[in-house]
Amino acid sequence: xxxxxxxxxxxxxxxxxxxxxxxxxxxxxxxxxxxxxxxxxxxxxxxxxxxxxxxxxxxxxxxxxxxxxxxxxxxxxxxxxxxxxxxxxxxxxxxxxxxxxxxxxxxxxxxxxxxxxxxxxxxxxxxxxxxxxxxxxxxxxxxxxxxxxxxxxxxxxxxxxxxxxxxxxxxxxxxxxxxxxxxxxxxxxxxxxxxxxxxxxxxxxxxxxxxxxxxxxxxxxxxxxxxxxxxxxxxxxxxxxxxxxxxxxxxxxxxxxxxxxxxxxxxxxxxxxxxxxxxxxxxxxxxxxxxxxxxxxxxxxxxxxxxxxxxxxxxxxxxxxxxxxxxxxxxxxxxxxxxxxxxxxxxxxxxxxxxxxxxxxxxxxxxxxxxxxxxxxxxxxxxxxxxxxxxxxxxxxxxxxxxxxxxxxxxxxxxxxxxxxxxxxxxxxxxxxxxxxxxxxxxxxxxxxxxxxxxxxxxxxxxxxxxxxxxxxxxxxxxxxxxxxxxxxxxxxxxxxxxxxxxxxxxxxxxxxxxxxxxxxxxxxxxxxxxxxxxxxxxxxxxxxxxxxxxxxxxxxxxxxxxxxxxxxxxxxxxxxxxxxxxxxxxxxxxxxxxxxxxxxxxxxxxxxxxxxxxxxxxxxxxxxxxxxxxxxxxxxxxxxxxxxxxxxxxxxx
RNA sequence: GCCAACAUAGCUCAGCUGGUAGAGCAACGCUUUCGUAAAGCGUGGGUCAUCGGUUCAAAUCCGAUUGUUGGCUCCA
Numbered sequence: 001x002x003x004x005x006x007x008x009x010x011x012x013x014x015x016x017x018x019x020x021x022x023x024x025x026x027x028x029x030x031x032x033x034x035x036x037x038x039x040x041x042x043x044x045x046x047x048x049x050x051x052x053x054x055x056x057x058x059x060x061x062x063x064x065x066x067x068x069x070x071x072x073x074x075x076x077x078x079x080x081x082x083x084x085x086x087x088x089x090x091x092x093x094x095x096x097x098x099x100x101x102x103x104x105x106x107x108x109x110x111x112x113x114x115x116x117x118x119x120x121x122x123x124x125x126x127x128x129x130x131x132x133x134x135x136x137x138x139x140x141x142x143x144x145x146x147x148x149x150x151x152x153x154x155x156x157x158x159x160x161x162x163x164x165x166x167x168x169x170x171x172x173x174x175x176x177x178x179x180x181x182x183x184x185x186x187x188x189x190x191x192x193x194x195x196x197x198x199x200x201x202x203x204x205x206x207x208x209x210x211x212x213x214x215x216x217x218x219x220x221x222x223x224x225x226x227x228x229x230x231x232x233x234x235x236x237x238x239x240x241x242x243x244x245x246x247x248x249x250x251x252x253x254x255x256x257x258x259x260x261x262x263x264x265x266x267x268x269x270x271x272x273x274x275x276x277x278x279x280x281x282x283x284x285x286x287x288x289x290x291x292x293x294x295x296x297x298x299x300x301x302x303x304x305x306x307x308x309x310x311x312x313x314x315x316x317x318x319x320x321x322x323x324x325x326x327x328x329x330x331x332x333x334x335x336x337x338x339x340x341x342x343x344x345x346x347x348x349x350x351x352x353x354x355x356x357x358x359x360x361x362x363x364x365x366x367x368x369x370x371x372x373x374x375x376x377x378x379x380x381x382x383x384x385x386x387x388x389x390x391x392x393x394x395x396x397x398x399x400x401x402x403x404x405x406x407x408x409x410x411x412x413x414x415x416x417x418x419x420x421x422x423x424x425x426x427x428x429x430x431x432x433x434x435x436x437x438x439x440x441x442x443x444x445x446x447x448x449x450x451x452x453x454x455x456x457x458x459x460x461x462x463x464x465x466x467x468x469x470x471x472x473x474x475x476x477x478x479x480x481x482x483x484x485x486x487x488x489x490x491x492x493x494x495x496x497x498x499x500x501x502x503x504x505x506x507x508x509x510x511x512x513x514x515x516x517x518x519x520x521x522x523x524x525x526x527x528x529x530x531x532x533x534x535x536x537x538x539x540x541x542x543x544x545x546x547x548x549x550x551x552x553x554x555x556x557x558x559x560x561x562x563x564x565x566x567x568x569x570x571x572x573x574x575x576x577x578x579x580x581x582x583x584x585x586x587x588x589x590x591x592x593x594x595x596x597x598x599x600x601x602x603x604x605x606x607x608x609x610x611x612x613x614x615x616x617x618x619x620x621x622x623x624x625x626x627x628x629x630x631x632x633x634x635x636x637x638x639x640x641x642x643x644x645x646x647x648x649x650x651x652x653x654x
Numbered sequence: 655g656c657c658a659a660c661a662u663a664g665c666u667c668a669g670c671u672g673g674u675a676g677a678g679c680a681a682c683g684c685u686u687u688c689g690u691a692a693a694g695c696g697u698g699g700g701u702c703a704u705c706g707g708u709u710c711a712a713a714u715c716c717g718a719u720u721g722u723u724g725g726c727u728c729c730a
Binding site: 053061062063064149150151152153154155158159160164165166167169195199200206208212259260263264266267268334335366368369370371372373374378432466467468485490551552553554555556581582583584585586587588589590591592593599601603604605613615620621 | 655656657658659665685686687688689690691692693703720721722723724725726727728729730
């Protein structure tokens, strides 16, 4: 859950009334916790965007039954109508109070976080005292509508090296109605979860035997992906991109040159070692550790050239091995850039050629932690709608702008208006970045300027940059409020140096191009996952796996329906015919549950008049029209990539 | 990877404290030929995630493994 406030008790901003309410709930939760479990050691309990939590260190493993107990105790505390009182104390007094209540384990550390000179305050309600800057409601009776939701593990201070505490999540609202509203909203949201819809609408499948986080696109999902790819390919042609294809693997040396191996090996699949090389290593009795060391080793020549070009100790001496000790292998590509770079470098370029824009729906593989995998939105193999632009320094700002406008076209066409833009800048305190500071400054300001032109609010986020350059990310929320990064535009001054890229300028001298990485969808998998939730499975006709369902009223009109089906298919429409011997109502119901945009009802009247009775999923019964008129209408709708009309009132629950 | 919960038919789920598996929907067959969200009857389908243990007996208890879910950490 996103939590934007600083976690220290030093809150620079005053709390909103809702945050105050929720934070007060945290304290009441802590009060209840200590009543039920007197040995609980408390950490912190802030409000969040959607509620509140309290982190607690407790021998007893909390269960959902405990949640009910705690909630009942919280209700009692609210009924006791305890007053929240504030007391400011000196640091020594604070230590004494914390020791007095036996909460030294975490609270002393939290106290130490408060800078010298800041006020130190405690809040008390009933018997419970907590180090806290506030603020709070005046009385616990103000807390009328709260609910404990879940228990989760959370590392103390968010550091996986620390002890994992138990976090109790809850939410609270000013009124019972608002709380009930929120809870039904949560239920509603679950109905459009892409994992649920993906199964129901047969869009994708993840199979245990194939592997975690590996998406199998079933026929219906494949249609959506294919339509999206066609759509974006059209836009790319308009904007002067060239389509390329590259393989799924590349030699380790390639990634040693780019710097992605071994520095990011934690998030990569292990290298694939050739049979011969492996046999040789085994023949030399290499232990496992030695095999890995040889895989990671580089030649003196590579080290020298990279270090010279980057002007720093990019590859340290200890990684160098004599050539006969280098073990070669292949990597499943974790990104497409090196392959595209090699295409660019395969021929000389004049400044007149630039920008060179190479695009590919490129599949990449990343070793994500198992706990992070999530349906289509976090996977281990995915296809980026990737492109790399090679341009001059002067063209950077213009090209970044072009990339942003592409992202905007995509999101507008799909009706996705609710997104935020994040400009990722480097963390000034970190040294993980490559490339020199002057170039970084230039790239960062180009991104900032481009983002300003979008007309959408954006935030600058230090530390969010890629290791090779600053970036602009488009972030969209899923149905349960989790944020996912989709489109991205990243400036890169680093890889052109590492790969020694050049072009010939007007001055007849070699110059270094700048690279821009960009992917408007981000990945087809994540984008489709978010898209399923965005449309709740009700795809616009151009994307719908099945666009038209023919529903004959009885077998008597089957022949006409079959002829019509053949015609619709010949017109390029994705149509099917329901040949079940059910009543009309049942066939309509089935088409609605399958979320087919158009159902054509065909009875005697229609067969005689060569017409169809059109039922739109979005707009209901649209009456009878000739088959010709219908075909023209739906083809126009598809060609325009029209969005579905406003939903009619929800039907009786299925 | 960590904490916790969960895993029974294609799907949604029942099966209490151990006595060898059940419903609805879906599928298939027959009857019905129907005008805008569910016609009737019948049939088939499960090594209860996997492996091991306890027991006369395990879907049920215990352990491991795999996977899923919610968080945490991570995301070039």
